Amino acid sequence: MVSMLALLITVPMLTAVIAALCKGRFCRLLLLTGGLLHLGLTLYCSSIRIDGRWIGLTSYTESLLLILTSALYFAVSCYCCVWLKAEECSRKSLWVLGICLPLFLATMTLVILSRNFGVMWVAIEATTLFSAPLILFHRSGRALEAMWKYLLICSVGIALALLGTLFLAFAARCGGVELHDLRISEFLNIRDSLHPGWFKVAFVLALAGYGTKMGLAPFHTWLPDAHSEAPGAVSALLSAGLLNCSFLGIIRFAALAPEQTGDFCRGLLIILGIVSLATAAFFIIHQGDFKRMLAYSSIEHMGIAAMLFAVCGIEMTMIHLVAHSAIKMSLFLLAGNLLLACGTRQIARISGLFNTLPGNAILFLAGVILICGVPPSPLFFTELSLLVQAPLWLSLPTVLLLFVVFAGMMKNVLSMTMGKNCDLAINPAHAERMIWVPVAGLTAALAIGIVFGVNL
Amino acid sequence: MIYWILNLILALLLAPVLFGVLNKVKAFFAGRKGPRIMQTWYDIFKLLRKGTVYSTSTTWIFKFAPVGTLAALAIAMLFLPLGFTESPLRFQGDALLFLYMLGLGRILTVLGALDTASSFEGMGAARELEFSIISEGTMLLLLIFLALQSGSCELSSMFCGRGGSFWLKAAPAMVLAAVALYVVLLTESCRVPVDDPETHLELTMIHEAMILDNSGPDLAFIHYGAGLKLWIFGAILTALVIPADTFVPWAATVIMTAGCFLIAVFVGITESMMARYRFLKVPQMLMGGFCMAFAALALLLISGGVK
Amino acid sequence: MNMAVDLVLTAFLGICLMLSASSRLVHCVRLVAFQGILLGIMPLLMWNWSNAAPGMEIWGAAFVNIIVKGVLLPVLLLRAMRKAGVKRELEPLAGYSWSLLIVSVAGAMALWLSRSLNIPGVPVLAIPAAAVTVFTGLFIIISRRKALTQSLGFLAFENGIALFGAAMHLEYGFFVEMGILLDVLVLVFVMGIAVFQISREFEHIDADRLNLLTDNVEVK
């Protein structure tokens, strides 16, 4: 059975190698088949429960994340088929895309499946390496700058996570257990014999490390640059897929927390959550670029996810992450469409999209309304359960900040969609055809919301 | 009951004569002979026989306005304690029906004025609306004052049900209330300090400006309505001031009629002594009336003259 | 054997001081390479030879460590340097005397702190040396202007963390060790390409002039 899981990782690698060999000619076809294969395999083996030495699938959350990531990848690859035809890009960047996207998927799958802290660390570092060239798709100065910052900040952060893993092993040794290869299941058995002092330091460093990758507040600085410079499809994958995987790292670390350090870890998570919610809120208000606005909304939702994990436990967090990924993917793809059609990311210069790009504009408005947690979307229920279970000193600022975010985003979106046509030469041909994947994403999110609402 | 109907008939007949008395008093102060007392009736009969000229820019509102105003005033008349006897048609809350009937008369006149598309009528309407807000507030304060004294919301039992000794219990409050009611009387019937009925300068008129374009029977209705309104406020003022519930009915009728004519004389005297206020000062006077009514209410609440 | 270990740890401290003081890029690369080699031989030194010779794994890991960190990475960095046409690090943001002072203060602090933290079985000098290396790595990233120096700083930072692992002689499996080394190698390789493209795009590789992406409302 472990071999089946290993297949999950090797299939994308295989497509990457083929793409490398054929110099970016069948890039779109390869992407689609890789995604399809991966999705089939995931659905087939998502019910396996096995704990191998290096990789394995043990809990319900991991299989849910796996399905989410591969469904996401499949959706993005369908989008790419239409998008790459519309986007006139050089053969070399197509080649880079053909290689890096499958490898990105492979590393993300490895992160989810890994049963060893070391392997997980290596996989997350690898995701950084393979997603960096993807940001460079448009070959502009700004993309280069975004990639450099992404590389440096993320690798510094991830190295800290390695230090955290080391201290975790050291905490195990201080607790009197000799461990050789950091297997997660071993750590779970010796949970309460971990040395609390060293575990707290380890948790702090791991939180800082994986928090950087996840975009929590003080470490989020790379996220708006990377997500706004990357093309629509890549930023969708980055924002919807990668952030969940790095959050998985924190979840695994927090699962080991012995009792007396429990509320310390929760406190830390809550503080980082509320700080990232605040930064996202204040950065969305006068935001001039709609892709950066969506990036900050990802930071906001990761903050909420951190708070949810600390206050309400894993189920609510999972629903939040799944819903956020579905809606955020559609939004980023729509943003890609808008960028392709309007040619600019400045919100001030775009207006009257209802007239020129009706399909995209309506979906974009609906997506933003859903992402802000208005009832039909599942985010409403998760935010509500956060408010119910969070202490009072946390609920009040959260409500205020959620409102500030809503105000900021709606002002930008409405100024873009309504009003008279702007003077930009908009060619709606391609953009209007590429709305089916976002439609699927939004309907999926609505379905989750309605199902969740009905059986509440 | 019969005495109330007698008083009603008396009121309907003598209302225009009030203006005759009033003009006689003004003429006496000005050293002239002045028009005959029955002059208003003669005008009304003359106007009733005349034809009317309707402006092309008016609609059915202009034609209905004078009629509606007169009907509203007549209905308002039905609830008054004429001759200090309880009106047969009284019910809880008729004080407010009385107040709002006056309001209805006012809005119909204003709409009639605006319908003629003339700037002078618009000016009169604008001023009428401004003053009516404060005077309606004062009227309501007085109604509350009376409700507190008599403990009921019926107009007639407000005046007659207070028992004779309300002067002893709350004399200062009564004085303030009477003065406030007098200010409202002057505003509602458009007498001198607020508006000069005899002026021919359209810029200075208020009530007269609103009826500039009316003619024939409409004008007759309006004049008769003005007489009725003066009689209504006169009757209220006398009923407020004179504690006449112990009197013999025929004596009460005589006192009520004499009271109204006395008030007409008093208004004539104030008109001869005072000149018309500038338009910016009129609201201050009305505010003064409002504050007096408020003070009366406060005094009443504190001094405990409450039923 | 702990005399040799102490010698190596003091060498680490020395390298950190020299790294923060040196202005020439090539010199820094060689220092980081030497750091890598020292790191490679650390587990061998830490092994108590008395009871058993180290297994093939330990030898293999040490050997690969030395090859990658001592030889491959410097070659990559020098090639990137030649392509980007960068000779000397002219004026760093914090100035050499200042950075030397800061690193030595940090070293003193680390030494004073570690006195209270005596962990059994770990040489006394180990924790401060690792901490100083980590701090120096971060400091170089923050204070140096050239992008290439920043990747060098990252390498020093990486060596510091590996030193922590080696000092507390924790090992996390041969494959994981190799994975980490592979990651670092590919990272430096990608950084090299990025530096080359930055130099082609911007004609300079000063990280502090790379500030197009900003939310600062006044600037735009």
Added chain:
Amino acid sequence: MIFMSAGIAAAAGILSLLCCRRGGLAGVAGVAGTFLSVIAGIVGICTSPPSGVSLLFMLPTLILAPAAAVHSVAYIKGHGNPGIYWGFFNLTVATMLALPLLKEDFLEFLIIWELMGVFSFVLVMFNYKAEELKRVAWIYLLACEAGGLLLMLFYALSFKTGAPRELFYIAGVAGFGLKAGFPLLHLWLPEAHPAAPAPVSAIMSGAMINLGLFGIVVFVFPGMDASLCGWTLLILGGISTLGGILFALPQDNLKRLLAYSSIENIGIISMALGCTFLGGAFKNNSMIVFGILGTILHIINHALLKGTLFLGAGQVYCSSGTLSIDRMGGMMKKTPVTGSCFTAAAVGLSGLPPFNGFIGELMIYLAAFSGICSGVWQLRIAGIAAALILSLTGACAVAAFAKAVGGTFLGEPRHVDDCKKESVWMYGPMLFLLFLSLLIVFSVPFTVPCIFKVLNVSTIDYASTGVQKILFCAASFSALFYVLSTLLLLFRRFVRVRGNENAAGPTWDCGYAKPSARMEYTGSALIQCLGDLFNSFLQIRRKIEPPQGLFPKKASFQWESPDGAERFFWAPVFTFFAGVSDKVHKFQSGYLHMYVLIMTIVIIAMVVWAIIS
């Protein structure tokens, strides 16, 4: 069965949304959907009547929805995509029919509440092509979302035992108050109504605003001390009544004036509710009875009359193309039926006798007076305050509606030359609503017993207050007014001597040779002296360009009165947040060194904290 009505409306909505390509079909589906849902609703009420409160708050929707549907058939021709309009129109009606029935579970209520916000948002921004609609749509959506978030907080606080009760109460009242247009929270009303299509604003102000009060009465007040609730409603109602009508005076846009008068009327309704609760707190039976009747009557009257006024404004907009009172004039000659219905409804809504507006206000006055004569000093003060506020706003309402009717319908047309004819689709519903209001005047005395049976509140005996007699007398005197005026009209017809026939001529404007329409008194001129009277409150801004030089070319006078709450409260708050965000933006300065420095500092701080704790 009743849920069927909401279900049918929702289904019709989705159906017409689907066929939004073919306009005609969507229109048919929409109107049919609305009528079917209303019929289902009425049948549902007759078979299994819901509790009194839900029935009361469903009635306005049941009355207004069909009227608005018929009106919008003609209104949206050529204004946008009918499919989307009918779709969201039916969905909004569905949510408004469903909300009063969801009394048990607050969470279901909250979900449908926010859905109502979103659906009506789409309707408000229906003609999205206008530039200034961006701000309006943003404000409206913010108000709905803020209400939703406050109610989420309210729901969350109900679970927290430690949390203080006042916070729970404030969150609830503020959450629902946003929809009910309480002072400071009313900002979206005068913005959304002028922009929304007329039938939509008719439904919103006629029926949707009351749901705010419904929410407060059903979810926030149970369990709270009655006198506290009474006083809150009374004070908030009083402020929003006075504030609403005072700000209605200087408005130049007709629908904005009607929106402010909706704020005033919802204030009156909450004052009536306040009197009821205060009566309940001090066991004053007559105050409760009059309060309840006042609330019921005023809700229905306001729904009917405000619906007529907004539909009238819709017709005026369609035929003259503008909503500015000063630019219109003389519309009575072009659209006589709409003009007459508008005038009648205006007179009714300012509480004057012959119409049902007066009966509602009479009940509230009687509640206030029974408070005054009750002897308990708290009730006495409440009674005096309520009566005084009601009379002042009554007079101001007379002025505001005189301006609205005088400015738009009476006199000579000023700037609007080509007026389209009025269509029967548009003034039909107005006549229907006016007929209903006349029906109410004469049927209320007989329906009082069954009203109190439906409310089935045992502690109140309405017979002792003789309310039926009062209502009967009020109705009979209104009838007397009609009879007397017809008598006088006949008298005038026959008293004239044969020879003097009526003649027609130009208005005698004190001998002016050629009076032109520009000399006419416009609406804002009518209100100018009132504006000076309340200037300290209204802060009217005037931009005067006096004529200069010997031969002055251009002189202009412009005045506008922005909403007080917006100018002195919301604008500073929002600029504060924007200021903070600009300062915070400096941190994302683009310098990589700064980012890594911040990261190191934070990590060191966290490690030190981990070691210490």
